[in-house]
Amino acid sequence: MKIIVTGGAGFIASHITDAYLKKGHKVAVIDDLSTGFRRNVNPKAKFYKADIRDQAAIAKIFAKEKPEAVNHHAAIAEVVKSLRDPIPTLQVNVLGTTNVLLAFGMHGSGPRRKFIFSSTGGAIYGEPKKIPADESTETSPLSPYGLSKLLDEEVIRFYARHYGFTYLIFRYPNVYGPRQNPKGEAGVVAIFGGLMKEGKQPIIFGDGTKARDYTFVHDIVRANELALKKGKNEIINLGSGKMTTDRMIFDAIASATGYPDEPIFAPYRKGEVYQISIKADKARKILGWKPKTTFKDGVRATMETL
Protein backbone atom coordinates (compact mmCIF):
# COMPACT_ATOMS: atom_id res chain seq x y z
CA MET A 1 0.00 0.00 0.00
CA LYS A 2 1.17 3.57 -0.62
CA ILE A 3 0.87 5.55 2.61
CA ILE A 4 1.58 9.15 3.57
CA VAL A 5 2.59 9.49 7.23
CA THR A 6 2.48 13.05 8.57
CA GLY A 7 4.61 13.85 11.61
CA GLY A 8 6.85 10.92 10.72
CA ALA A 9 9.96 12.67 12.07
CA GLY A 10 8.33 12.77 15.50
CA PHE A 11 8.10 10.26 18.29
CA ILE A 12 5.07 8.06 17.56
CA ALA A 13 4.81 8.34 13.77
CA SER A 14 8.49 7.55 13.19
CA HIS A 15 7.84 4.14 14.78
CA ILE A 16 4.70 3.73 12.66
CA THR A 17 6.73 4.52 9.54
CA ASP A 18 9.27 1.84 10.50
CA ALA A 19 6.50 -0.74 11.04
CA TYR A 20 4.72 0.07 7.76
CA LEU A 21 7.97 -0.19 5.80
CA LYS A 22 8.76 -3.50 7.49
CA LYS A 23 5.40 -4.83 6.30
CA GLY A 24 6.36 -3.89 2.73
CA HIS A 25 4.31 -0.71 2.35
CA LYS A 26 5.63 2.34 0.50
CA VAL A 27 5.81 5.33 2.84
CA ALA A 28 6.22 9.05 2.24
CA VAL A 29 6.71 11.20 5.34
CA ILE A 30 5.64 14.83 5.63
CA ASP A 31 7.09 16.80 8.54
CA ASP A 32 8.25 20.38 9.10
CA LEU A 33 10.82 19.26 11.71
CA SER A 34 9.42 21.73 14.24
CA THR A 35 9.59 19.17 17.07
CA GLY A 36 10.65 16.12 15.05
CA PHE A 37 14.11 15.13 13.87
CA ARG A 38 15.36 14.14 10.41
CA ARG A 39 17.34 11.30 12.03
CA ASN A 40 14.04 9.68 13.15
CA VAL A 41 12.88 9.26 9.55
CA ASN A 42 13.58 5.80 8.21
CA PRO A 43 15.93 6.12 5.19
CA LYS A 44 13.63 3.80 3.20
CA ALA A 45 10.83 6.37 3.41
CA LYS A 46 10.54 9.34 1.08
CA PHE A 47 10.81 12.57 3.03
CA TYR A 48 9.08 15.88 2.35
CA LYS A 49 9.92 18.79 4.62
CA ALA A 50 6.67 20.74 4.55
CA ASP A 51 4.28 22.52 6.87
CA ILE A 52 0.78 21.05 6.85
CA ARG A 53 -0.58 24.63 6.97
CA ASP A 54 0.84 25.20 3.49
CA GLN A 55 -2.11 24.24 1.31
CA ALA A 56 -0.28 24.43 -2.04
CA ALA A 57 2.73 22.41 -0.84
CA ILE A 58 0.57 19.70 0.72
CA ALA A 59 -1.67 19.43 -2.37
CA LYS A 60 1.43 19.11 -4.58
CA ILE A 61 2.86 16.27 -2.49
CA PHE A 62 -0.43 14.37 -2.50
CA ALA A 63 -0.86 14.90 -6.24
CA LYS A 64 2.55 13.34 -6.76
CA GLU A 65 2.23 10.47 -4.28
CA LYS A 66 -1.45 9.57 -4.80
CA PRO A 67 -1.61 7.65 -1.49
CA GLU A 68 -4.12 4.93 -0.67
CA ALA A 69 -3.93 5.75 3.03
CA VAL A 70 -2.90 8.63 5.25
CA ASN A 71 -1.69 8.23 8.79
CA HIS A 72 -1.95 11.73 10.23
CA HIS A 73 0.19 12.50 13.28
CA ALA A 74 1.63 15.97 12.55
CA ALA A 75 0.43 18.34 15.25
CA ILE A 76 1.44 20.68 18.02
CA ALA A 77 1.00 18.23 20.89
CA GLU A 78 1.52 20.41 23.95
CA VAL A 79 -1.26 21.17 26.43
CA VAL A 80 0.37 23.99 28.39
CA LYS A 81 1.71 25.70 25.25
CA SER A 82 -1.79 25.58 23.76
CA LEU A 83 -3.17 27.44 26.79
CA ARG A 84 -0.44 30.06 26.70
CA ASP A 85 -0.68 30.67 22.95
CA PRO A 86 -3.69 28.85 21.42
CA ILE A 87 -3.62 30.16 17.83
CA PRO A 88 -0.65 28.13 16.49
CA THR A 89 -2.10 24.93 17.98
CA LEU A 90 -5.49 25.59 16.40
CA GLN A 91 -3.92 26.60 13.08
CA VAL A 92 -1.70 23.52 12.80
CA ASN A 93 -4.02 20.99 14.37
CA VAL A 94 -7.32 22.08 12.84
CA LEU A 95 -6.52 23.99 9.64
CA GLY A 96 -3.43 21.88 8.93
CA THR A 97 -5.50 18.73 9.33
CA THR A 98 -8.12 20.23 7.00
CA ASN A 99 -5.43 20.78 4.36
CA VAL A 100 -4.34 17.16 4.66
CA LEU A 101 -7.94 15.98 4.32
CA LEU A 102 -8.57 18.18 1.27
CA ALA A 103 -5.40 16.95 -0.42
CA PHE A 104 -6.27 13.32 0.33
CA GLY A 105 -9.85 13.81 -0.89
CA MET A 106 -8.63 15.27 -4.17
CA HIS A 107 -5.55 13.14 -4.82
CA GLY A 108 -5.92 9.91 -2.82
CA SER A 109 -6.21 6.79 -4.93
CA GLY A 110 -7.69 3.30 -4.76
CA PRO A 111 -11.07 1.90 -3.76
CA ARG A 112 -10.22 1.54 -0.04
CA ARG A 113 -8.83 4.98 0.73
CA LYS A 114 -8.43 5.41 4.45
CA PHE A 115 -7.54 8.23 6.85
CA ILE A 116 -6.05 7.20 10.20
CA PHE A 117 -5.84 9.84 12.90
CA SER A 118 -4.18 10.38 16.27
CA SER A 119 -6.69 12.03 18.58
CA THR A 120 -6.41 12.13 22.35
CA GLY A 121 -8.15 10.17 25.06
CA GLY A 122 -6.06 11.95 27.69
CA ALA A 123 -7.22 15.47 26.82
CA ILE A 124 -10.62 15.10 25.13
CA TYR A 125 -12.74 13.86 28.06
CA GLY A 126 -11.65 16.50 30.60
CA GLU A 127 -12.22 15.17 34.12
CA PRO A 128 -14.71 12.35 33.51
CA LYS A 129 -17.09 11.30 36.28
CA LYS A 130 -16.30 7.66 35.60
CA ILE A 131 -12.76 6.35 35.05
CA PRO A 132 -11.67 4.58 32.87
CA ALA A 133 -13.34 6.67 30.16
CA ASP A 134 -14.88 4.85 27.21
CA GLU A 135 -15.81 6.32 23.82
CA SER A 136 -19.31 7.26 25.04
CA THR A 137 -17.89 9.44 27.84
CA GLU A 138 -18.86 13.07 27.29
CA THR A 139 -16.10 15.09 25.63
CA SER A 140 -15.11 18.18 27.60
CA PRO A 141 -11.55 19.30 26.83
CA LEU A 142 -9.75 21.54 29.33
CA SER A 143 -7.22 22.93 26.85
CA PRO A 144 -7.14 24.33 23.29
CA TYR A 145 -5.02 21.27 22.45
CA GLY A 146 -7.84 18.90 23.50
CA LEU A 147 -10.34 21.16 21.75
CA SER A 148 -8.28 21.07 18.53
CA LYS A 149 -8.45 17.27 18.48
CA LEU A 150 -12.20 17.27 19.12
CA LEU A 151 -12.71 19.72 16.26
CA ASP A 152 -10.46 17.54 14.07
CA GLU A 153 -12.67 14.53 14.68
CA GLU A 154 -15.69 16.41 13.23
CA VAL A 155 -13.68 17.78 10.30
CA ILE A 156 -12.48 14.26 9.49
CA ARG A 157 -16.00 12.85 9.62
CA PHE A 158 -17.21 15.63 7.33
CA TYR A 159 -14.51 15.20 4.68
CA ALA A 160 -14.68 11.41 4.80
CA ARG A 161 -18.39 11.69 3.89
CA HIS A 162 -17.72 14.46 1.40
CA TYR A 163 -15.00 12.61 -0.51
CA GLY A 164 -16.11 9.04 0.18
CA PHE A 165 -13.06 7.71 2.03
CA THR A 166 -13.11 5.81 5.32
CA TYR A 167 -11.51 6.89 8.58
CA LEU A 168 -10.32 5.48 11.84
CA ILE A 169 -9.79 7.89 14.72
CA PHE A 170 -7.68 6.71 17.64
CA ARG A 171 -7.99 8.42 21.00
CA TYR A 172 -4.58 7.79 22.51
CA PRO A 173 -3.62 7.47 26.14
CA ASN A 174 -0.22 8.85 27.26
CA VAL A 175 2.20 7.21 24.91
CA TYR A 176 5.81 6.71 26.00
CA GLY A 177 8.89 5.00 24.66
CA PRO A 178 12.14 5.48 22.72
CA ARG A 179 12.48 8.70 20.65
CA GLN A 180 10.11 10.68 22.88
CA ASN A 181 11.75 14.07 23.29
CA PRO A 182 12.94 14.57 26.89
CA LYS A 183 13.15 18.31 26.20
CA GLY A 184 9.44 18.50 25.35
CA GLU A 185 6.59 19.47 27.65
CA ALA A 186 4.72 16.18 27.45
CA GLY A 187 6.01 12.69 28.10
CA VAL A 188 6.75 12.43 31.78
CA VAL A 189 8.70 9.17 31.35
CA ALA A 190 11.14 10.75 28.88
CA ILE A 191 11.39 14.03 30.84
CA PHE A 192 12.03 12.40 34.23
CA GLY A 193 14.33 9.81 32.66
CA GLY A 194 16.35 12.45 30.79
CA LEU A 195 16.77 14.61 33.90
CA MET A 196 17.65 11.78 36.27
CA LYS A 197 20.28 10.45 33.87
CA GLU A 198 21.89 13.91 33.96
CA GLY A 199 21.65 13.93 37.79
CA LYS A 200 19.07 16.77 37.64
CA GLN A 201 16.02 16.96 39.88
CA PRO A 202 12.65 16.40 38.13
CA ILE A 203 9.65 18.60 38.93
CA ILE A 204 6.32 17.04 39.83
CA PHE A 205 3.44 19.46 39.25
CA GLY A 206 1.04 18.79 42.14
CA ASP A 207 1.49 16.33 44.98
CA GLY A 208 2.41 13.32 42.83
CA THR A 209 -1.12 11.89 42.60
CA LYS A 210 -1.77 13.28 39.11
CA ALA A 211 -2.27 10.15 37.03
CA ARG A 212 -2.37 9.07 33.42
CA ASP A 213 -2.85 5.92 31.40
CA TYR A 214 0.61 5.06 30.06
CA THR A 215 0.90 2.83 27.00
CA PHE A 216 4.13 1.81 25.33
CA VAL A 217 4.68 3.12 21.81
CA HIS A 218 5.05 -0.34 20.22
CA ASP A 219 1.53 -1.21 21.35
CA ILE A 220 0.25 2.01 19.76
CA VAL A 221 2.13 1.14 16.56
CA ARG A 222 0.46 -2.27 16.45
CA ALA A 223 -2.96 -0.60 16.53
CA ASN A 224 -1.88 1.58 13.59
CA GLU A 225 -0.86 -1.52 11.65
CA LEU A 226 -4.21 -3.18 12.34
CA ALA A 227 -5.94 0.05 11.28
CA LEU A 228 -4.84 -0.45 7.67
CA LYS A 229 -7.17 -3.45 7.42
CA LYS A 230 -9.73 -3.20 10.21
CA GLY A 231 -12.11 -0.59 11.61
CA LYS A 232 -14.32 1.43 9.30
CA ASN A 233 -15.46 4.93 10.29
CA GLU A 234 -14.86 4.41 13.99
CA ILE A 235 -13.58 6.36 16.96
CA ILE A 236 -11.56 3.97 19.07
CA ASN A 237 -9.85 4.46 22.44
CA LEU A 238 -6.44 2.96 23.04
CA GLY A 239 -5.16 2.47 26.57
CA SER A 240 -4.64 0.07 29.42
CA GLY A 241 -7.50 1.22 31.64
CA LYS A 242 -4.96 1.64 34.45
CA MET A 243 -3.74 4.81 36.13
CA THR A 244 -0.10 5.45 36.89
CA THR A 245 0.69 8.45 39.10
CA ASP A 246 3.59 10.88 38.65
CA ARG A 247 5.01 9.57 41.92
CA MET A 248 4.91 5.97 40.63
CA ILE A 249 6.78 7.06 37.49
CA PHE A 250 9.34 8.96 39.51
CA ASP A 251 9.94 5.91 41.73
CA ALA A 252 10.16 3.46 38.79
CA ILE A 253 12.73 5.60 36.95
CA ALA A 254 14.66 6.46 40.12
CA SER A 255 15.04 2.76 40.84
CA ALA A 256 16.05 2.00 37.21
CA THR A 257 18.69 4.76 37.20
CA GLY A 258 19.78 4.67 40.84
CA TYR A 259 18.72 8.32 41.25
CA PRO A 260 19.07 9.16 44.96
CA ASP A 261 17.08 12.41 45.48
CA GLU A 262 13.45 13.40 45.92
CA PRO A 263 11.55 15.34 43.20
CA ILE A 264 10.77 19.06 43.42
CA PHE A 265 7.04 19.63 43.97
CA ALA A 266 5.49 22.63 42.17
CA PRO A 267 1.85 23.84 41.87
CA TYR A 268 -0.52 22.09 39.43
CA ARG A 269 -0.59 23.56 35.92
CA LYS A 270 -3.91 24.89 34.63
CA GLY A 271 -5.53 22.90 31.81
CA GLU A 272 -3.91 19.62 32.75
CA VAL A 273 -6.29 16.80 33.59
CA TYR A 274 -5.88 15.50 37.15
CA GLN A 275 -6.52 11.79 36.69
CA ILE A 276 -7.54 9.76 33.65
CA SER A 277 -7.38 6.28 32.26
CA ILE A 278 -8.82 4.99 29.02
CA LYS A 279 -10.98 1.94 28.43
CA ALA A 280 -10.07 0.12 25.22
CA ASP A 281 -12.73 -2.61 25.03
CA LYS A 282 -13.83 -1.39 21.60
CA ALA A 283 -10.27 -1.71 20.28
CA ARG A 284 -10.24 -5.31 21.47
CA LYS A 285 -13.57 -6.09 19.77
CA ILE A 286 -12.94 -4.32 16.47
CA LEU A 287 -9.18 -4.64 16.03
CA GLY A 288 -8.30 -7.52 18.34
CA TRP A 289 -5.94 -5.06 20.09
CA LYS A 290 -4.79 -4.86 23.65
CA PRO A 291 -1.57 -3.50 25.12
CA LYS A 292 1.08 -6.15 25.72
CA THR A 293 4.02 -4.26 27.25
CA THR A 294 4.11 -3.92 31.04
CA PHE A 295 4.99 -0.52 32.47
CA LYS A 296 8.17 -1.96 33.98
CA ASP A 297 9.38 -3.38 30.64
CA GLY A 298 8.39 -0.22 28.78
CA VAL A 299 10.28 2.03 31.19
CA ARG A 300 13.36 -0.19 30.94
CA ALA A 301 13.26 -0.13 27.13
CA THR A 302 12.85 3.65 27.16
CA MET A 303 15.66 4.26 29.63
CA GLU A 304 18.07 2.19 27.52
CA THR A 305 17.68 4.71 24.70
CA LEU A 306 17.91 7.96 26.70
Ligand SMILES: NC(=O)c1ccc[n+]([C@@H]2O[C@H](COP(=O)([O-])OP(=O)(O)OC[C@H]3O[C@@H](n4cnc5c(N)ncnc54)[C@H](O)[C@@H]3O)[C@@H](O)[C@H]2O)c1
Ligand atom coordinates in the same frame (compact mmCIF):
# COMPACT_ATOMS: atom_id res chain seq x y z
N1 LIG B 1 2.51 11.34 22.81
C1 LIG B 1 1.31 11.16 23.31
O1 LIG B 1 1.17 10.69 24.44
C2 LIG B 1 0.08 11.49 22.51
C3 LIG B 1 -1.17 11.31 23.11
C4 LIG B 1 -2.33 11.63 22.37
C5 LIG B 1 -2.22 12.05 21.07
N2 LIG B 1 -0.98 12.22 20.51
C6 LIG B 1 -0.92 12.70 19.14
O2 LIG B 1 -0.03 11.90 18.38
C7 LIG B 1 0.64 12.73 17.42
C8 LIG B 1 2.14 12.52 17.52
O3 LIG B 1 2.57 12.91 18.81
P1 LIG B 1 4.08 12.74 19.29
O4 LIG B 1 4.04 12.55 20.76
O5 LIG B 1 4.77 11.78 18.44
O6 LIG B 1 4.62 14.23 19.05
P2 LIG B 1 5.89 14.76 18.24
O7 LIG B 1 5.96 16.23 18.54
O8 LIG B 1 7.08 13.93 18.49
O9 LIG B 1 5.43 14.54 16.72
C9 LIG B 1 4.71 15.50 15.98
C10 LIG B 1 5.43 15.70 14.66
O10 LIG B 1 4.66 16.61 13.88
C11 LIG B 1 5.56 17.53 13.27
N3 LIG B 1 4.82 18.79 13.02
C12 LIG B 1 4.38 19.67 13.95
N4 LIG B 1 3.77 20.70 13.33
C13 LIG B 1 3.85 20.46 12.00
C14 LIG B 1 3.42 21.16 10.85
N5 LIG B 1 2.80 22.35 10.95
N6 LIG B 1 3.65 20.61 9.62
C15 LIG B 1 4.30 19.41 9.50
N7 LIG B 1 4.74 18.72 10.56
C16 LIG B 1 4.51 19.23 11.79
C17 LIG B 1 6.69 17.71 14.25
O11 LIG B 1 7.89 18.19 13.66
C18 LIG B 1 6.83 16.30 14.80
O12 LIG B 1 7.76 15.54 14.07
C19 LIG B 1 0.17 14.14 17.66
O13 LIG B 1 -0.88 14.42 16.76
C20 LIG B 1 -0.35 14.11 19.06
O14 LIG B 1 -1.34 15.08 19.29
C21 LIG B 1 0.17 11.96 21.20
